[in-house]
Amino acid sequence: MTIELGINFFDTARGYTDSEEKLGAALKKHRDKVIIATKSMARDKKGMAEDIDKSLMTLGVDYLDLYQLHNVKDKGALEQVLAADGALAALKEAKEKGKIRHIGVTGHIKDILLEIMQTGEVETVQFPFNPVEVSGAGKLFELAEKMDTGVIIMKPMAGGALTNAKLTLSFILEHPVTVAIPGMDSPEQVEENAAVGSILRSLSELEREELARIVTKLGTRFCRRCEYCLPCQQGIDIPSVFLFDGYYTRYDLKDWAKERYQAMDVKPDDCLECGECEERCPYNLPIREMLKEAAERLG
Incomplete structure (x- = not known):
């Protein structure tokens, strides 16, 4: 259904429980029509190399279109992945061997993302951007254009806090993004999101006013459901x-x-x-x- 509607980019990760296994089972027969992106929290060369091979095996594919450094969130993690024996070295070797085709990075801290983009070592950058999370995005858009870096927008619906997909996704697609990856859990949501992407347009003034009211009401003090707070040692979800x-x-x-x-x-x-x-x-x-x-x- 998703491929028929024009959706061809699929995002997963080693840490998303059995997501790679499920996506692999669904996408293998459509391999030439889809772009598969996955990622790993590994910070050293050995760990990343092992995770790349695990992803290939779990997804059941011969190569991966995009493999990303997952959630690089501080200077320490940045130094680790960029070190001689860091995760980036494994990604570069895997690309030379044809196991992966492109290297990317994901994260929430925009200054860290800017720093790794400036090295010229990553081809895509993935970060949260939506009507309530716009701070710092301008610099990332500018650098991405300068470096010819693909821009992947995660949390486009603010982790489900925003519910008007038509307004929210239209707002995002007005910006220089390559792809937005909203989470969907029903056929109706798939159809609704695909419809927005099929007809690119600018928001009307009335729509901008409505979106502004939604943003004001929501504020910024809310959970985006990224789950980085887990696990709780007491088991609180x-x-x-x-x-x-x-x-x-x-x-x-x-x-x-x-x-x-x-x-x-x-x-x-x-x-x-x-x-x-x-x-x-x-x-x-x-x-x-x-x-x-x-x-x-x-x-």
């Missing part, structure tokens, strides 16, 4: 807590949200306030405080 709280506060599904929250095995009351989740959050959210607030509403 932090993104799910915030997902249910969002349905409670934004979409007026209070009974539905409370019911699902109450069914959770581990709740925010079990939080030890160790702060590990906040250290890992790329958006610097006050997770401990937000968990308490959600618990008050949903409990």
Whole structure:
């Protein structure tokens, strides 16, 4: 269905549980029609080389169109991947051998992405961009154009916080992006998103005003469901807590949200306030405080 509608770019990762296996099973028979991108959190040469081979085997393909350095988020990670025995070295060797065709990087911290792009070693950059997350994107767009770097937009719907795909994706496609990768979990969402991509257009003034109202109401203090806060040592499913709280506060599904929250095995009351989740959050959210607030509403 997706390929018939013109969708040909598929993003996965070694860390997305069984995503590579499932995508591989679905896409192998369409190999010449699709672009398969995957990624690894490996930071050293040996680990990355092993992950590349695992991806090829799991996906069941002879080559990968794009392999990315996954979530390079600080100076330490950047120095690791760029070192002589770092992950980038393995990617370059794999490209020479024909195992992968292009090398990319993903991340949330735009200054780090700018730094690695300036090395000229990556061919694509993947970062979050949407109507509520525009800060710093201009510099990335400018450098990408200068370096002829492909731009992949993740979190185009802000992790599900934005629900009007027509307005949101149209806004994103007004910018110099190569591809946007919204998550979809129903045939209806596939059709809706594909329809936006099939007819590129500019937003009308009324649509811009409506989008501005949505952005103002949403603010910036919300979970994007990137799941980098996990695992919680107490077993709290932090993104799910915030997902249910969002349905409670934004979409007026209070009974539905409370019911699902109450069914959770581990709740925010079990939080030890160790702060590990906040250290890992790329958006610097006050997770401990937000968990308490959600618990008050949903409990």
